[in-house]
Amino acid sequence: MAESSTPSRERIVAGAADLISRRGLNATSIRELAKHAKAPLGSTYHYFPEGKQQLATEAVQYAGAAVARILRKELDEGPVAGLRAFLALWRGIVVESDFHAGCPVLAVAVEEPPADEIPPALVAAAEAFEGWEQLLAQSLRGHGADPERAPGLAALIVASVEGAIAMCRAKRSMQPLDQVAQQLEVLIAGALDDSA
Amino acid sequence: MAESSTPSRERIVAGAADLISRRGLNATSIRELAKHAKAPLGSTYHYFPEGKQQLATEAVQYAGAAVARILRKELDEGPVAGLRAFLALWRGIVVESDFHAGCPVLAVAVEEPPADEIPPALVAAAEAFEGWEQLLAQSLRGHGADPERAPGLAALIVASVEGAIAMCRAKRSMQPLDQVAQQLEVLIAGALDDSA
DNA sequence: GCTAGACTATGACGAGCGTTATAGCCAGAG
DNA sequence: CTCTGGCTATAACGCTCGTCATAGTCTAGC
Incomplete structure (x- = not known):
């Protein structure tokens, strides 16, 4: 349980999230992953005996939890502050990678499952996505948004930001994310109780 | 130019768009593509001498143009009608594929370019994306939306629908797309001139 | 009928894949 | 010092990949 004495394992998971966010799941090899994390190939199968599937699942969970943590913290200042942090987070990833990296969760979501079973990485x-939506919806409700509309607004936020990240990468421009940011801010501000 | 006498070529391109929308670009092999289009492997290199890159580019252009055509037609009835057609189009693809297929353009957009050059498929x-946005923005402007806000709204529509498609696949539920549809309809209706 | 050119069939090339197996290292417990 | 067990190193397995080359088939035009 306590892998605190093994930074190698966490380095592999974090590296997997990064590499998957760039190349996609199926196009990322375990050999690349090991090299990227400066770990030997054998170690990946030592730490993740179920192979690539397990590694991908943990990478998605890792990224999902990291974003949720930031979201939870910034939403203390209200939905607009949380939205801004959410946008700034992804903006930083896209800009700092020169449009090479995106969202690892989205990358996993757009690859076909084997038709007869649902891979755990897709479930993750x-x-x-669900976790991010619930955090946003809860904050919206708590600040005067129509409780019935809050889940829809939260879904719109997550969907539009995820889509905008991909569009930025294709266009090699931050314009889509910035446009979405502006529209969402207006929309969210308007949906909140003015007294908040 | 006139490949009307060769349905084989178009079948390959259409099949490529479908397969890429399911598996992703890097995870789709030319052998699978040929088999899926019932064409021999040699033919793919006969029709697309530049190989996978050319095939992917044409597949993206094919899908992009097909969606643009539908969008152009339905936007004649106004932005809300166009939005509904856009949503219904993707909804059909996701539902009919049992959450296996998505948007081929998004699939190409989320895979890392080779760092030193921009592959033509990514440009496509x-x-x-740009074409869809412009069609939507033009229709919004033409129906009384604030001309300065129209491009931002169009970007929000495309981004949120693309993101929602991916979320639907991950959750194996149409809820995200339906939620986004509802929010977008309210938003767009409110942004239009009431006299239209 | 015959010839040219578009298409198909087939097989090979080196490379990389996920995964497994086995042997070696090397710190810490006894 | 010895021994144990977590980690590493290395090689191999069968497979698929993108691409290319070559030979075969078929159809149109003369």
């Missing part, structure tokens, strides 16, 4: 992606 | 993806 769904849970990551 | 950017152009597809």
